[in-house]
Amino acid sequence: MAETEDPLVSLFKKRATAVTAKVVEVKDLREAMSYALEVCEKKDFCEQVYVGDNVKLGSYGKAAQKMLAAPGLSKQNFAMLEKNGKEKGFTVIRGGLRAHVSGIDVGFSTAEMGIASTGTCVLTLNNEDMRLTTMICEAHVVALPKSRLVNDLEDAENFLNKIMNKGVMYTSFISGPSRTADIERVLVIGVHGPLEMHVALMES
Amino acid sequence: MQTAANMKSYLKDLDEALADKFLRRTLEKFAVAYRAGRKAIFADINEKALVAEISASKVEALGKMEELYARFKAEAEKRGVTVHRAATGAEACEIVCRIARENNVKRIVKSKSMTGEEIHLNHPLEEMGCEVTETDLGEWIIQLRKEGPSHMVMPAIHLSRHQVADVFSEVGKEKRDGEDIAGLARFARRSLRAKFAAADMGISGANFALADTGSIGICTNEGNARLTTTLPRVHVAVCGIDKITPSISEAMRIIKVLPRNAVGQIITSYVNWITGANECALNPGGKKILHVVFLDNGRSALAKDPLCGKALSCVRCGACANVCPVFRMVGGHRMGHVYIGAIGLILTYFFHGRDKARNLVQNCINCEACKDVCAAGIDLPSIIQEIRARLNEEEGSPMESSLLSKVMANRKLFHTLLRFGKWAQRPVTGATPFIRHLPEIFMSGQGFRALPAISKKAFRDEWKTLKTSLPARGRYRLGLFAGCAQDFVYPEQLKAALEIFRAGNCPVDFPPEQSCCGLPVRMMGERQAAENIALQNVRAFAARDCDYVITLCASCASHIKNNYGQILAAYPHMAFEVEQFSGRIRDFTSFVRDILGLGADVFKKTGEAVAYHAPCHQCRGLGVIEQPRALIGETGEYKPSDEEQTCCGFGGTYSIKFPEISAQILDAKLSSFEATGASTLVTDCPGCVMQLRGGEEKRGRKLKVEHMSEFLARNIKT
Incomplete structure (x- = not known):
């Protein structure tokens, strides 16, 4: 008998896909990291945005080398990602994101929680580099453990209360890439933030 | 603006x-x-229940605004935030300017804030020499065009792609193609990223301020609010003091409705919760300089209203x-x-x-x-x-409004004038039921529809004779509330209803002391007249023994049912009579369908193609939706139309005040009905009949417009 999919997983996939996020299923964090490298490989070189003559914030025009940022990873995991990235010719960074406000190719983050009904990833981003990673990359890859999926917004309340009560925190719900419809109500993806959003759903 | x-x-x-x-x-x-x-x-959630929860939680929070503000301030300050409160818009601007000065701010990026618009915050900042850039795409466009927003969520909805291309071409000193909307957005991304990178201060609004954790919540699709609150070293959030909620639970409920209602999305791409002064590498302490400015500007007084x-x-x-x-x-x-x-x-x-x-x-x-x-x-x-x-x-009523209210509040005078009207109008009606050539002074802008003439004989003046044809006893004892339009202009609609009541074996009573329902004077803000008229009607029906008070006017019905209690709140000793009267009020159509249950046994099947206009006060005011369609289906063939619940543009005195708008609404409406292929248009309100029939008369009578009572009466089996 075929295994039936967890309804939370199906709902999350359905809703995240509806907001033009791409959802893939992976075994663990290592596979999620490999997926991020794959995304980086497939995408066009980042279009680095001109950010001013006097501000040293990266170059302008098409990037010469692809760049991937993953500030949230443990030392060990980062070392692995960096090694594998280098082999493919990518620069992999885990800090100093302010120097790259003009844009990077891929940002890799880990979500604390997923909300199935809205297709949302919940990220805690008090660290400034982690925060910037999710904003200045062209493709954002988020690793989300299936075990952290909840059904709806109200099911996330306890968790949010806990982290917000701890002290200082920057928490983001992210559902799909940046979008606008401000010109004649025509939907355009990627006006300020990422142009692509990927969610790697992890078994563990 | x-x-x-x-x-x-x-x-x-x-x-x-x-x-x-x-x-x-x-x-x-x-x-x-x-x-x-x-x-x-909204298909997958219980909208009404959620709205009721939001409404209740908002009312509760507004009732303890001071307590919530104190809690927010304490919690936010614990987390390194400076919290301000401004009594006026000018004070709020002053506070933000002071923060800019103290932090040596030259360049500012803003994410969308209606509160910022409310206090015209950009002006004083620019006057002190700061460069202020709006970063929401729509807001940036209108800022470049030096305009205000034309919608709270889609500020540039009034502009075409070509107008946007023009303004971007000017800014970028390079020609932009209006057909390439993605390209225009990309241009904004490039131009604004530079502004983000160079900004010293970011100004945002806030959708929520959570008292228990001192957090602010911001919903955004573009992600510009995230950059605004992250890149610059100073962040100032400006928001109304009404945005404080006790905790995240209340905010979560609002998030379920807000994006759905605003733009048809389940959730915005981003919802950000900023709890305290976060890490910021640019500042010596490594922490963001974060200020929250709460604007009162009359809110705490309004909360008590x-x-x-x-x-x-x-x-x-x-x-x-x-x-x-x-x-x-x-x-x-x-x-x-x-x-x-x-x-x-x-x-x-x-x-x-x-x-x-x-x-x-x-x-x-x-x-x-x-x-x-x-x-x-x-x-x-x-x-x-x-x-x-x-x-x-505060300012005194306009002449026409106080005159009309004085006349209407005096039933005898009002009715005498209406009776006199039928003589006065003779020279202008010809032999038709429409007023033909009113002098310009009465007709200004009214040419889009033919106005009906006042009937030769009012319903009330024929009542004695009409009464004799009705049963003395029967299933239900009915009171009839006529309303002015049918009593004096369209008595035939009431007479048609009497035929239906006869078919349903119901005796009818018509208390002659009844008057106008009072909605027209309420619409004009004539509080005292509205109260006097309501009292008169309640008293007229108080001594009458009836099971239902039927009215054929959706506006009268919903006004009496929904507003009389509040209008007459100053008469607690009459609360029972008021409640009894408004409780017994029932619209004609739902009564015929649900209570009398008349159907195929009474009406003949004709297959006539019939469209239906749902009067605003019937479908929304009374929640009567299915019954008229079902009744039409009992005899004719019901032809649905997408616009049937859209207002016809009548609105009583509205169409006199704003005839051009009324005419355009009517025109669109009639076109959509004509497109259904129906030969007849039925509705449930004499005001709508007046508007729709008058418009059709001008357009060449493609549709026969009838009140439901007329339509049903002419289809009774013989």
Whole structure:
């Protein structure tokens, strides 16, 4: 008998896909990291945005080398990602994101929680580099453990209360890439933030 | 932004908007798409229950605003935030300017904030030499064009892609192609990223302020608010003090409705919760300099206002504009000063004052479409009527309004004048039931529809004779509330109803002391007249022994049912009579369908193609939706139309005040009915009959317009 999919997983996939996020299923964090490298490989070189003559914030025009940022990873995991990235010719960074406000190719983050009904990833981003990673990359890859999926917004309340009560925190719900419809109500993806959003759903 | 100094120049502004073909087409497309999108996106949640919860939690929070503010301040300050409170817009601007000065700020990026618009925050900042850049795409476009927003969520909805391309070409000193909308957005991304990178200060709004953790919540699709609150070393959030909620639970409920109602999305791409001064590498301490400025500007006084205080529950989704038939015709620049739509008319009065609000608050047709979709369950049309009453009390009523209210409050005088009217109008009616050539002074702008003539004999003057044909005893004892339009203009609709009651074996009583329902004077803000008239009607029916009081006018029915209790709140000793009268009120159609249960045994099957216009006060005011369609189906073939629940543009005195808008709404409406292929158009309100039949008369009578009673009576089996 075929295994039936967890309804939370199906709902999350359905809703995240509806907001033009791409959802893939992976075994663990290592596979999620490999997926991020794959995304980086497939995408066009980042279009680095001109950010001013006097501000040293990266170059302008098409990037010469692809760049991937993953500030949230443990030392060990980062070392692995960096090694594998280098082999493919990518620069992999885990800090100093302010120097790259003009844009990077891929940002890799880990979500604390997923909300199935809205297709949302919940990220805690008090660290400034982690925060910037999710904003200045062209493709954002988020690793989300299936075990952290909840059904709806109200099911996330306890968790949010806990982290917000701890002290200082920057928490983001992210559902799909940046979008606008401000010109004649025509939907355009990627006006300020990422142009692509990927969610790697992890078994563990 | 509406700034017209008087009604004449406001009307001129409205005419200009009506003549703007691009605007009309855009808003028309939007209205149709929004309606369909909204229906689909609410399909999986219990909208009414959620709105009721939001409404209750908002009212509770507004009741303890001071307590919540104190809690927020304490929690936020624990986390390194400076919390300010400004009594006025000027004070809020001063605080933000001071923060800019103290931190040596030169360049500022802003993410969308209606509160920022409310206090015109950019001006003083620019005057002190700061460069201020709006980063929301729509806001940036209108900033470059030096305009105000025309919608709270889609600020540049009034502009075409080519107008955007023009302004971007000028800014970028390079020609941009208007057909490439993605390219235009990309240009904004590039141009604004540089502004983000160089900014010293970011100014945002806030959708929520959570008292228990001192957090602010911001919803955004573009992600510009995230960059605004992250890149610059200083962040100032400006928000109304009404945005404080006890905890994240209340905010989560609002998030379930806000994006759905605003733009038909389940959730915005981003919801950000900023709890305290976060890490920021640019500052010596490594922490963001974070200020939250709460704006009062009349809010704490408004919160205590028993009738209008609910307006502060608004979550700024903009849905009241999205469904407004007037907005659909003229757009947001004519439907608000800063805040747009029904809530805009209200908040203009409270936040920007009488001068700005005087003309605007007249521009509500009272169709209740906004009330029906409001995320916070605000009774917007009632608050607008209350503001009209306050304006009359503060400034004196306009001559025509006080004259009319005096006449209407005196039933005998009113009815004598109406009877006299049928003689006075003779020279202008010819032999037709329409007024043909009214002198210009009465006819200004009214040429779009033929106005009906006053009937030769009023219903009340024939009652004695009519009564004899009715059963003395039967299934239900009915009282008949005639309303002025049918009593004096369309008595044939009431007579047709009597035939149906006879078929249903019901005796009918008609107390002659009854008068107008009072809605027209309430719409004009004539509080005392509305009260006197209501009293008169309650007394007229108080001694009568009836099971139901039937009315064939949807507006009378919903006014009596929904408003009499509040209008007569000052008469507690009459509470029982008021409750009894309004409780017994029933519209003709749902009575015939649900109570009498008349159907195929009474009506003959003709297969006639019939379209239906749902009067605003029937479908929304009374919640009667299915019954008229079912009744039509018993005899004819019901032809649905997408626009059947859209207002016909009548709105009583509205169509006299704003004839051009009324005419355009009517025209669109009739076209959609004619497209159904129906030969007959049935409705449930004499006011709608007047508007629709009058319009059809002008268009060449493609559709026969009838009241439901007339349609049913002529299809009784013989």
